[in-house]
Amino acid sequence: MNWTTAAIAALIATSAFAEPAHTLFGRHKAPSAAAPAAFGSYARGCLSGGMQLRETASGWQAMRLSRNRNWGHPEMIAFIERLSVKAQQIGWPRLYVGDIGQPRGGPMKSGHRSHQIGLDVDIWLRQPSIEKLSRKDRERIGSHVVVAKDGISMNRYWTQSHHEVIRAAAEDSAVARIFVNAAIKRAMCREEKARNGRIEAPWLRKVRPWHGHNAHFHVRLACPAGSPGCRDQAPPPSGTGCGAELSKWFPRGQKSRSIGLTRRWEEAQQPTGNQQARSAKRVLTMDDLPKVCGAVLSDEGAETFDVAGVEPEPEARLPIFPGGIQRAHDGFVGTAYFWRPTVDLNAAQKQAVGLKIAGLLPAGLRFVDRGNGNGLLSGTPTEQGDFEFDIVAERRGSERERQRVFLPVVALNAQGGAGTAASAERSLDHQVRDFLTDFVGEECFLAQPSQVSAERIDIEAFSDDTAPFYDFDGAFKASVGIEANVGGRMITPPQCAALSFARLFPGRGAREIGVDDPDRTLSAGETARIVMSDRPDRQTWLLVVDPNGYVIDITRALARQDGQVRAALRPTVPGPHILMALDSIASLGTLALDGPAASVLANLGAAKTLSGSDLRVSLAYFVLR
Numbered sequence: 001m002n003w004t005t006a007a008i009a010a011l012i013a014t015s016a017f018a019e020p021a022h023t024l025f026g027r028h029k030a031p032s033a034a035a036p037a038a039f040g041s042y043a044r045g046c047l048s049g050g051m052q053l054r055e056t057a058s059g060w061q062a063m064r065l066s067r068n069r070n071w072g073h074p075e076m077i078a079f080i081e082r083l084s085v086k087a088q089q090i091g092w093p094r095l096y097v098g099d100i101g102q103p104r105g106g107p108m109k110s111g112h113r114s115h116q117i118g119l120d121v122d123i124w125l126r127q128p129s130i131e132k133l134s135r136k137d138r139e140r141i142g143s144h145v146v147v148a149k150d151g152i153s154m155n156r157y158w159t160q161s162h163h164e165v166i167r168a169a170a171e172d173s174a175v176a177r178i179f180v181n182a183a184i185k186r187a188m189c190r191e192e193k194a195r196n197g198r199i200e201a202p203w204l205r206k207v208r209p210w211h212g213h214n215a216h217f218h219v220r221l222a223c224p225a226g227s228p229g230c231r232d233q234a235p236p237p238s239g240t241g242c243g244a245e246l247s248k249w250f251p252r253g254q255k256s257r258s259i260g261l262t263r264r265w266e267e268a269q270q271p272t273g274n275q276q277a278r279s280a281k282r283v284l285t286m287d288d289l290p291k292v293c294g295a296v297l298s299d300e301g302a303e304t305f306d307v308a309g310v311e312p313e314p315e316a317r318l319p320i321f322p323g324g325i326q327r328a329h330d331g332f333v334g335t336a337y338f339w340r341p342t343v344d345l346n347a348a349q350k351q352a353v354g355l356k357i358a359g360l361l362p363a364g365l366r367f368v369d370r371g372n373g374n375g376l377l378s379g380t381p382t383e384q385g386d387f388e389f390d391i392v393a394e395r396r397g398s399e400r401e402r403q404r405v406f407l408p409v410v411a412l413n414a415q416g417g418a419g420t421a422a423s424a425e426r427s428l429d430h431q432v433r434d435f436l437t438d439f440v441g442e443e444c445f446l447a448q449p450s451q452v453s454a455e456r457i458d459i460e461a462f463s464d465d466t467a468p469f470y471d472f473d474g475a476f477k478a479s480v481g482i483e484a485n486v487g488g489r490m491i492t493p494p495q496c497a498a499l500s501f502a503r504l505f506p507g508r509g510a511r512e513i514g515v516d517d518p519d520r521t522l523s524a525g526e527t528a529r530i531v532m533s534d535r536p537d538r539q540t541w542l543l544v545v546d547p548n549g550y551v552i553d554i555t556r557a558l559a560r561q562d563g564q565v566r567a568a569l570r571p572t573v574p575g576p577h578i579l580m581a582l583d584s585i586a587s588l589g590t591l592a593l594d595g596p597a598a599s600v601l602a603n604l605g606a607a608k609t610l611s612g613s614d615l616r617v618s619l620a621y622f623v624l625r
Helices: 005-012 021-027 074-090 135-140 160-170 182-196 202-206 273-278 292-298 345-349 421-438 467-480 493-502 597-611
Strands: 037-041 044-048 060-062 095-097 120-124 175-180 207-209 216-221 325-327 337-339 354-358 365-371 374-379 385-395 398-409 445-452 457-463 485-490 528-533 539-545 550-553 559-561 564-569 575-584 615-624
Touching: 021 292, 037 292, 044 292, 074 095, 074 120, 074 160, 074 216, 160 175, 160 182, 160 202, 160 216, 175 182, 175 202, 182 202, 182 207, 202 207, 421 445, 421 467, 445 467, 445 493, 445 615, 457 467, 457 615, 467 485, 493 539, 493 575, 493 597, 493 615, 528 539, 528 575, 539 564, 550 597
Parallel strands: 060 095, 175 207, 325 398, 457 485
Antiparallel strands: 037 044, 095 120, 120 216, 175 216, 337 374, 354 385, 365 374, 385 398, 445 457, 528 564, 539 550, 539 575, 559 564, 575 615
């Protein structure tokens, strides 16, 4: 059966595909009958003609068989076979092979954001034994963490043979990159230097430090021949990655920020084109995947279809710039001027867009393309006036779009800058807020300032894990040069969607939400009293995200009095609660604001991002015992 794009689109529109994509793909216990091909990106795609890795062979054993995730593209199975031979030569009797993917690829219910097109595999770092493991043992035992508790050195489980096995994988021509813990990368760089006196290991370019990966290494293959719908990642940066790039993972010189972090965003290539608006969603639908994935799912094995005859959905060209004329920062003198587009291009679209200036800047300023779709105007202007210039976005050397930027420079003092105490404090405020905007951290992490002055900086941070608080504290001091008072607010994993949503809108001017006592823990039956300043020129909404990740809109309960907006809330679900204040110059329309946070906030974020309206978001917190 030859599936056309229109037929697949009609199929996807049916109720059969109304369920989450991970549910649909998880039901299939066998691969499609079509020719082997990978479609989409590593975190948004599917696999036709998948091949199952044998449970046991002379060179490997597949682990966690109950998951049924030992399926991959034939090129992946061939790679595992090649690596197992090299591993035996190194002294490993066999490999312990973790997850590859589902029989038809696609999203999984748990464990990974990537591994969707049969080109990713996790190899355990547990030193294999000679004895074959039983099926029960493969479910029971785990891998070995090879990084010491200090997060910087290796423990007794790390051996020279681990280094050699990872090297053998990296030297395979089919491999695009390998993810390891930052401490592992650091150890491998040092071992190469100790061996040769200098690092002469071009294969190290493929070994990439990222969160987690202290008990396994994750191998990713490049798109193979015969998969025209497969989308490769951009190649790793040139060089070995053993210098300044690696040192950023140890901001305090003591602990790798990747230790103890379990989320898998490092493995996920973010969506492209028309998927950009859905990048905050945790639960993917068939609409989020290439349309050909509907054909991959529809084949029950009784019929075959011509996957090669189905063209992948063309990449949509959403605007890079919001249009119109943008004002560069606040326009005051004596601080750095930042300009950034409304989306992070490399994170959201993986387009590797470069930025440059067209036109004249005022003397004393310079423009730097910082990568990740961010441009920096730095320095202090030495001439005043109103300046306009274009920021040009280029992709693969060709101009794609332009954005006109307006930069007013006010009167200068004798030294060519503002130089006042007020200016210095404003400069510190900008420095703190820009750091908070640029800080990547863990996916489930958000920090916001509650007080910024030369005497004291207070930061309120939210996460479902303790490690990001320490990582943020060290990175903040290293970057800003001041020790901040970081208040850590522990939330539940279902509430992480609220942080993902808030990170989409890092703008200034968000409301400050006051609670009776910011650190108060309520007892059953007590009332949380909430106060915000009133802004008649903006529309206000107040949402509560309970510990189960359910959003409750209490906007109708708001009362205005004496220039303030007040509300009283008596929670019933024990645990941490997130208060989320939204304000905008435009109405949120008929969007439903009650329901699971993952869907409500993702839809709201997509709608406001695409409309370009001025939405501001702020958070507060309390706990019900």
